[in-house]
Amino acid sequence: MQMQPIFRALADPTRRDILLMLSKDSLTIAQISDQFEMTRGAVKKHLTVLEQGNLIQVQTRGREKLNRLNPKALQPAFDWLGYFESFWDEKLSNLKTLIEIDTTERPRHD
Incomplete structure (x- = not known):
């Protein structure tokens, strides 16, 4: 398994905070954005890096996309x-x- 994307994702403190949040519950981008002083676009970029590292999985429910921690990664x-x-x-x-x-x-x- 390629570990570079995992370590890249873990390198940023905001992404580590997001992982801690997702360890408690699956959340939408809006729910995550509410916890930070940054735009939803910026949060989406962090989530994309986490997804590239396979640290989160995104599940579509209706119009919402729930972000869920993938601890096995x-x-x-x-x-x-x-x-x-x-x-x-x-x-x-x-x-x-x-x-x-x-x-x-x-x-x-x-």
């Missing part, structure tokens, strides 16, 4: 970032061990 990014979490866990664990060894080998000046 976050999994590849989560997995990729998880590698670095384990990488840093290992590095920090090694550092802790070295510090503990250094501390126990120093003579005490009591």
Whole structure:
């Protein structure tokens, strides 16, 4: 899976805020626009980027288009970032061990 569109979508704080909103409920563009001081056109551009990243799905109901979070699309990014979490866990664990060894080998000046 191509992750560039996912990370592009997540790079913007407004889009992250929109995802948080959509994690609670499916919303129309108007409902999302009401939460921001920007035009509906600007919100639509953000939604388009989120849709390109497959982070949201748009469902048409009558004349309304409901935007819904697609949480499964976050999994590849989560997995990729998880590698670095384990990488840093290992590095920090090694550092802790070295510090503990250094501390126990120093003579005490009591």
